[in-house]
Amino acid sequence: MEPGYEFNPFTRPDTFPDSLAARVAGDEPEGFYKAINSAIAFFPNDRQAQLAFIGRCFDALDRVGAVPCQPAPPDYDEFWVEEPRYGRDRSEIRRAIVAEWLANGAGPMEIWTGVFFGVPDHVTPLASARRYVPKDV
Numbered sequence: 390m391e392p393g394y395e396f397n398p399f400t401r402p403d404t405f406p407d408s409l410a411a412r413v414a415g416d417e418p419e420g421f422y423k424a425i426n427s428a429i430a431f432f433p434n435d436r437q438a439q440l441a442f443i444g445r446c447f448d449a450l451d452r453v454g455a456v457p458c459q460p461a462p463p464d465y466d467e468f469w470v471e472e473p474r475y476g477r478d479r480s481e482i483r484r485a486i487v488a489e490w491l492a493n494g495a496g497p498m499e500i501w502t503g504v505f506f507g508v509p510d511h512v513t514p515l516a517s518a519r520r521y522v523p524k525d526v
Contacts, residue, residue, distance in 0.1 A: 402431040410449035418507030422498035455506040467513040
């Protein structure tokens, strides 16, 4: 595992997906790198088990209505904006994210990289995002 990754040894593969979804639903977006890195940690030599675990993470995020997102550029009023590059349809999003991970070598991801997921209450649609305009002082 790369330096800086905070792996919680008390998290179990059977509870991680729902724990991730609960954090996303209750707080702010979470990086999907956590799911991918946990899949690798839980199933280090079994790609099929890794993919099945990642699928369970997607399922849990779907149950809370999470959408792909990214931090907004620094000159925007919002903090999180939707990330449309993976598609709109749930299955299209899953395929694109997994394909990107596999194309990049299917290894552990650096923290704070890749796609994040958040519930719509915490994510601004890209078309509605506003650039920050300083007020005259």
